[in-house]
Amino acid sequence: KEKLTQLSQATHILSLSATPIPRTLHLALSPLKNISLLTDPLRGRHNIITTVKPWNTTTIQQACDYEISRGGQIYYLHNKVETIELAAKDLQQLLPKARLAIAHGQMDDKKLATTMHAFDQGEIDVLVCSTIISNGLDLPNVNTIIINDAANFGLSQLHQLRGRVGRSDRQAYCYLLHREQKLQGDALERLRTLADTNELGAGFRIASRDMELRGVGQIIGNRQHGHLRTIGLNLYEDLLQAAVDDLQHRHRAQWGDIDFDLPLNQSTS
Numbered sequence: 001k002e003k004l005t006q007l008s009q010a011t012h013i014l015s016l017s018a019t020p021i022p023r024t025l026h027l028a029l030s031p032l033k034n035i036s037l038l039t040d041p042l043r044g045r046h047n048i049i050t051t052v053k054p055w056n057t058t059t060i061q062q063a064c065d066y067e068i069s070r071g072g073q074i075y076y077l078h079n080k081v082e083t084i085e086l087a088a089k090d091l092q093q094l095l096p097k098a099r100l101a102i103a104h105g106q107m108d109d110k111k112l113a114t115t116m117h118a119f120d121q122g123e124i125d126v127l128v129c130s131t132i133i134s135n136g137l138d139l140p141n142v143n144t145i146i147i148n149d150a151a152n153f154g155l156s157q158l159h160q161l162r163g164r165v166g167r168s169d170r171q172a173y174c175y176l177l178h179r180e181q182k183l184q185g186d187a188l189e190r191l192r193t194l195a196d197t198n199e200l201g202a203g204f205r206i207a208s209r210d211m212e213l214r215g216v217g218q219i220i221g222n223r224q225h226g227h228l229r230t231i232g233l234n235l236y237e238d239l240l241q242a243a244v245d246d247l248q249h250r251h252r253a254q255w256g257d258i259d260f261d262l263p264l265n266q267s268t269s
Contacts, residue, residue, distance in 0.1 A: 018163060019156035019207040026211060039201035044169035048162055050198040052150070052191045055177040060146060061094050063175055064126060067144040068098060073119065074126045075133055075145040075164060079152075081106050087148070088128040095126065104130035134160045140168035150176035151187040155210040158194050159203060174198075186213050 004013055017024065028035035053059055060076075067074050078087040081104050088102050101115050101124045119127050120139060127133070127142075134157070145165045150158060158176065166172030176191050183191060193209045 017207075018203045019159050019210065025207050037204055039204070041200035045166065045200055046169070046171050047199050048166040048172045048174050050162065050174045050176065050195050052176045052178070052195045055148065055179050057094055059175060059177070060091070063144055063146060063173065064095050064098065067173070068095075068125050070170075071141075072144065072170070073122070073124065073139070073142045075142060076126050076128045077131065077133070077145065077147045077161065078128055079130050079149070081130060084128060084130065091126065091128060098125040099123065100126045100128060102128045103132060105132045131157070131161065133164050137164055138167055139164075140170075143168065143170050143172040144175075145173075146175045146177065148177055149179060150191060151178040151180060151183060153190075155190045155193060155206060155213065158190065159206045162194065189213055 004011060015024070020028065027033045051059075064074050064076075076087075076091060078084050080087075084102055084104055088100055092098070092100050101119065103112060103115050103119070107115075115124070115127075118124050122141060143165045145162065147153070147158070147161060153161070162174045165174060174194075176194060178187075178191065180187070189209075190213065193206060197205050197209075
């Protein structure tokens with residue numbers, strides 16, 4: 001997008017995103033870009049029921065058995081290519097009657113294409129895969145996704161992955177499994193946000209929460225994370241607005257000197 005703007009300063013660009021990164025969202029929320037929200041879901045779609053649980057074989061087996069019993073298919077996301085075959089082997093032992101296959105970005109192109117075609121044709125029940133599936137797959141018969149080590153993913157990334165299911169009029173399910181005994185910090189907030197915002201059209205709410213967790217990022221520069229916490233959000237917004245007003249030649253009250261009268265004696269250091 002930045003390269004497109006360099007071609008001509010008069011170029012008008014329409015950007016579409018399910019969950020924009022914090023920097024992009026902040027540009028849209030500031031006077032620097034315009035934003036429109038598309039929140040109406042397609043007819044017949046349902047909310048994706050999202051569950052956050054510690055990793056356990058019972059949850060995985062029950063989720064897969066239920067989806068297969070109704071003629072559906074499953075994404076089993078294991079995002080470590082070096083151990084994905086072992087994960088598939090363990091899953092096959094857990095689901096002896098299921099038809100499994102593996103798909104990840106380091107596979108031979110022809111083999112990957114053949115696997116995805118077979119999955120699309122319903123010849124595979126469970127696709128043990130990496131995040132390669134986040135790249136725009138639209139398979140209406142896949143309505144359960146199980147994400148291992150979900151705490152290691154970003155909030156927007158999890159939302160994109162969850163969106164690979166629920167692309168028909170059938171109820172879809174997303175299982176966010178984590179290995180930690182007790183989630184804490186940002187990882188807890190990310191998964192909690194996904195569980196609480198499973199309604200259709202929630203991308204803007206999720207992106208807003210992602211911006212709160214990660215910071216708004218640098219507006220001028222390549223780095224996504226800025227130094228927001230150094231000065232605080234309110235002062236940052238005020239400084240940004242002052243800069244925009246100055247560029248647009250809009251009148252703005254000038255900052256003045258402030259006298260502080262603190263009850264301190266001279267001996268206080």
